[in-house]
Amino acid sequence: MNIVVLVKQVPDTWSERKLRAEDSTLDRDAADAVINELDDYAIEEGLRLQEALGGEVTIVSMGPDKAADAIRKALSMGADKAVHVSDDALRGSDGLVTSAVLAKVLERTAFDVVILGSESTDARMGTLAAMLSERLGVPQMSFASKVETDGSKISIHRQADYGYDTVEATLPAVVSVVEKINEPRYPSFKGIMAAKKKPVEKLTLADLGIDPGEAGLGASATEVVSFANRPPRAAGTIVTDEGDGGAKAAEYLASRKFI
Amino acid sequence: MAEILVLAEHDGQTVKKVTTELLTLARAHGEPSVVWTGEGAEAARARLAEFGAAKVYVADSADYEDFVVAPKAELLAHLIAEKSPAAVLLAATSEGREVAGRLAVKTGSGVLTDVTGVGDGLTGEQSIFGGAITVQSRVRTGTPVIAVRPNAVTPEAASGAAEIEPVSFTVTDDAKTARVTGKVVAERGERPELTEASIVVSGGRGLGSGEHFSLIEQLADSLGAAVGASRAATDAGWYPHQFQVGQTGKTVSPQLYMAIGISGAIQHRAGMQTSKTIMVVNKDPEAPIFELADFGVVGDLFKVVPQLVEEIAKRSEA
Numbered sequence: 001m002n003i004v005v006l007v008k009q010v011p012d013t014w015s016e017r018k019l020r021a022e023d024s025t026l027d028r029d030a031a032d033a034v035i036n037e038l039d040d041y042a043i044e045e046g047l048r049l050q051e052a053l054g055g056e057v058t059i060v061s062m063g064p065d066k067a068a069d070a071i072r073k074a075l076s077m078g079a080d081k082a083v084h085v086s087d088d089a090l091r092g093s094d095g096l097v098t099s100a101v102l103a104k105v106l107e108r109t110a111f112d113v114v115i116l117g118s119e120s121t122d123a124r125m126g127t128l129a130a131m132l133s134e135r136l137g138v139p140q141m142s143f144a145s146k147v148e149t150d151g152s153k154i155s156i157h158r159q160a161d162y163g164y165d166t167v168e169a170t171l172p173a174v175v176s177v178v179e180k181i182n183e184p185r186y187p188s189f190k191g192i193m194a195a196k197k198k199p200v201e202k203l204t205l206a207d208l209g210i211d212p213g214e215a216g217l218g219a220s221a222t223e224v225v226s227f228a229n230r231p232p233r234a235a236g237t238i239v240t241d242e243g244d245g246g247a248k249a250a251e252y253l254a255s256r257k258f259i
Numbered sequence: 260m261a262e263i264l265v266l267a268e269h270d271g272q273t274v275k276k277v278t279t280e281l282l283t284l285a286r287a288h289g290e291p292s293v294v295w296t297g298e299g300a301e302a303a304r305a306r307l308a309e310f311g312a313a314k315v316y317v318a319d320s321a322d323y324e325d326f327v328v329a330p331k332a333e334l335l336a337h338l339i340a341e342k343s344p345a346a347v348l349l350a351a352t353s354e355g356r357e358v359a360g361r362l363a364v365k366t367g368s369g370v371l372t373d374v375t376g377v378g379d380g381l382t383g384e385q386s387i388f389g390g391a392i393t394v395q396s397r398v399r400t401g402t403p404v405i406a407v408r409p410n411a412v413t414p415e416a417a418s419g420a421a422e423i424e425p426v427s428f429t430v431t432d433d434a435k436t437a438r439v440t441g442k443v444v445a446e447r448g449e450r451p452e453l454t455e456a457s458i459v460v461s462g463g464r465g466l467g468s469g470e471h472f473s474l475i476e477q478l479a480d481s482l483g484a485a486v487g488a489s490r491a492a493t494d495a496g497w498y499p500h501q502f503q504v505g506q507t508g509k510t511v512s513p514q515l516y517m518a519i520g521i522s523g524a525i526q527h528r529a530g531m532q533t534s535k536t537i538m539v540v541n542k543d544p545e546a547p548i549f550e551l552a553d554f555g556v557v558g559d560l561f562k563v564v565p566q567l568v569e570e571i572a573k574r575s576e577a
Binding site: 017 | 327328329332352353354356357358359360361363364365367368369370371372373382386387388389390391392393394395396397398399400401433436437438439440441442443444445452453454458482500501503506507508514515525526529536537538540544549550551552553554555556557558559562563564565566567568569570571574575
């Protein structure tokens, strides 16, 4: 099976995340950079499919040079090789551009399944799987909390507010995963060492035949008009329980007409 | 007047609350036309009229339920081409965002997701990075596709004609590649759905076990609230994943959010920080969640919560 896993490097949620004043783009240098949390689950699922059905796991990532760290981490979990799309002209790209670039990469890579996290922690749009499915013309198997495939048919549990739907399709397909799907493995020391030697193909927009004018902030279909640090919430009332904490809480709820 | 398409969220029988929120928003920017997929439009008419729908485009086909997302995107793209609306509003549910994404690609339009309000010039307000930054964004290419966070807008009634107009549109085979073969509904009983509820009571690590979540359920039921859980609680298997509030779970924006035994790590805050009122119970006075609290009790939740439940019961009998 040709398994492709998409990976994104994002600013660490636990760091202070900022937008650049000049152009409102995400300041990717301001915070520590980590692999997107849900991508670990996507990589794990790719590795499990490989263990069950054989084949190769290829990591694909679009990001600045330092995204190489996230790619190495994915390789150290056990993926075989990677493709890293990196180009200054891509800075500030929106979802439409990102999906168009990744679709181009996927079109030149034979794949049976593309697996990605359902959402990134920085942009949090949750739309990439749907956009890729639309661009590639393959089934959208998103929000998967369980995946089963025999190499030609695929079925998932698609997580929903009420529980889940069972969804079926034939491969090739795009699959996005939610946290519930598995427990990602930790890279072993051996895996970390081996990752250093695994091939990473670096591509620029020119390699993909994409005009720089169609990428980056200038090509974005949306724009930030303004942004501001959220004013801190007015300090609330904090009481210490002295045997009456529950009663005081009830008083507060009553004063706010919740009860 | 500019037409604004509103994709209705419904279950075939009931119009979901978020649809009334979208109608309220749409009315501020044009004339709302609801897009209703599948059955139930006639029965829903009155409710849609109550919130100002001028028209209801009905596409009554099982395809919209039987296949994942793509048919709805196709239908909306068709309506954009036919009606040239000023914008399309959808609910920022998992599915709604995906419909928005596909629609954006189909029509070459910009998409804004998870907006908490829409202002002049169809500028969308978004709260990002766990609430640290508020952003005003707009679409500058194509027909703005805007997905709105449920529960962020207060619905206001205003009467509309809600004139039903059947849409003759056939979903293409291209949109029918991911087939829904079944639906498994998890036990939720009578409690409201997490992203719709006006009150959410969430439990975290402080509860110590899955059994103790019955305390959260008790408090929730005394308030007619939905139950939520922190990542720590769902990871530990104390409560099912679909109730997780936070960065990798649900984002909620209720009138009242009660965080019980939750420390308030930023990944949790990312899921609830636009809640209107936040109440906290935690034995650790240094817990970051207190920074968000409008009212907080530093104390043992196993003492405070039962007392609170008792007080609520007393007041409802009074």
